[in-house]
Amino acid sequence: MSAPQPGDPADRPPHPRRRSLFGWLGLGARAVLGGALAGRWSALPAQTRDDPAGNPSAAAAAEAASGAVPMPPVDPGRLALVIGNRRYPGDFELPSIHKNARDVEQALRWRGFGVSLVLDAEPGAARSAVDAFVARAAAAPEDATVLFYFSGHGLQLNAENLLLAAGVPPKAPPASLQSGSLVLNRDVVARLPRRRQGLTIAIVDACRSEVGTGRNSDAMNQEEPPLGCLIAFSTGAGQYALAPTDENINTFYTRELVRLLRSEPDELPLPLLFEAVKRETERAMRARLTAPHLARFVQRPFVAKNVPDENAFPLAPRSARSGPPKPPPPTRAEEDADWAALQAALWPPDVLRLAGQFLQRHPEAERSRRLGAEVAQDGARQAAELLRRPDLLLNRGAFAADASRGEAYATDVRKAGRGDKDAAARVGRQWATAERLGPARSRYEGWMQLAAELGNGIASYELARHFRRQDQPQAAARWEARAIELGYTPPPTLDHYRK
Incomplete structure (x- = not known):
């Protein structure tokens, strides 16, 4: 990891006596000592910089012409939508978010993306931007890389992850929050094309909790990505994502994302990049927030992915990949x-x-x-x-190759052996059975236990429902508690086994 540069978050020591949280804000709701302040709804005009054909905006063109940012040609198979919402009512404003969005835009252009940038998008503008982006994605090549980035306020309502539009106060009534937000899965991820040869990336730099509330009451829910998709949160369930009060400094997560987009070698796969961002964000914060009372603010970014061939999407755009890789x-x-x-x-x-x-x-x-x-x-x-735990019902034989179950199963077993919680859950579901005894049931329970213990709250809740159907209330309660601990809030329609 490189040494801190001037203007980095590490250059500005946190001060616990400030009214804001050490001079920083929470991206879910403003983190202030003594509680969050409510604000009024206001319709804010969106500032949009859109180049679906890859033509840089006036600002980007000026930078390129000056030689400061030599941009490569746009790859027609790379497109991105970047939304940065700074302007929220009253004390909920987030000064650093425009810098986040502009820096991400430039870093993506550096990697050959055609980027649409939208700043301070009120609800209608946010939905229009997503509609246009979905249309571009539908017309993109089969092996396209499609990226969505959001930085601003975020929260959970009715087990759905909401990305708040500009002008919507995070303390607004539920109906206003619902109508004034993008729903991550329904409005963005689920609408983008699902292509086995392509890659869809959704990045959310927002809080997943808020000062003064319970750990799980507003924690952004876990998302299970569809095929060919990667979802990255800047912090773990129930955590803050700190945002500086200085408009010239990035958030910790976006700082590392931008730095690694620019510095990592061309051959590095994009899915692996997000594992690196996750590690470097936590390292940077642990190096800075060393006092015991600050340790709880160290972010632990969350990545969920369902990408069959992660090595098929290197950082380099097509224009930088003129031929096959050199043999070793x-x-x-x-x-x-x-x-x-x-x-x-x-x-x-x-x-x-x-x-x-x-x-x-x-x-x-x-x-x-x-x-x-x-x-x-x-x-x-x-x-x-x-x-090593005796209660986890998996042994070496469970990880053996099984040709009868296909290539996708073998790939997920390999990923699960490397600690991939989502892959472990997919393997477990292959063993789902109605039998009350037998090897299939043991395999199902063992794989879902592993997925839950690795951090998959959805798998933990499925395991709780399984044990409830098997009339094992103690086991069901244990795994339901684990699901809640992991930040997963089951939708009310699925919770019919709990009395």
């Missing part, structure tokens, strides 16, 4: 063999051992391999620790 020189034969062995490993203790060996033996390996080994090592360590 003969001196890399040992590195390639060790990498192949790591990729073939399924059992978490094996993954952990081989990842450690790769990192130790190949310190000069390319960045994407080393980062991939680090992520595999971290996830496999967590999974291996869980598998």
